Amino acid sequence: RKEVEQDPGPFNVPEGATVAFNCTYSNSASQSFFWYRQDCRKEPKLLMSVYSSGNEDGRFTAQLNRASQYISLLIRDSKLSDSATYLCVVNHSGAGSYQLTFGKGTKLSVIP
């Protein structure tokens, strides 16, 4: 089983749509979770951290379900500029470790 799994997509959605991505992780001892976005031929940029209680940042909502070991990202009112690959990232070795494990990413295309 892969450590961090995501649906690769692509998700093609019209502007204004709501879209959700899920991600599962295999290590139950994982402590920190993040969503990054990566534009084509660019470095990943942090979108948001994911907290146990769930958190929201504008049009973006992240949820964590430790029991089921999955993380979700919801994007409301999609914009053309949201088109990118969204990476689910897990700190796999616990709070004392810096190392991250990346999912392969989910590609989103927002269509006019």
Place this chain on the structure above:
Amino acid sequence: GAVVSQHPSRVICKSGTSVKIECRSLDFQATTMFWYRQFPKQSLMLMATSNEGSKATYEQGVEKDKFLINHASLTLSTLTVTSAHPEDSSFYICSATPHSGQPQHFGDGTRLSIL
């Protein structure tokens, strides 16, 4: 916020050349930095963990003699691709964080093309 600088951003060189890539943490100290590689349409793959003052830790399948890592100070790690060949052409990215468990900050990446 935490900033990581990577240089150069683009390298094109002949086969057999050695290429050095620098990764600097500009406003924080990083005892650990990470080097990744990303081939087209593939995910980021961790190559090695760079440890200040000690040897780097390489992931399985990554040749330590091919990819030399030096982390001589708390703000600088270098990756040298020795005797590069066309199959080494890729996007190389470094990352660092000021605190364990917090988000990694990435350099801008280096696009390496070996002719």
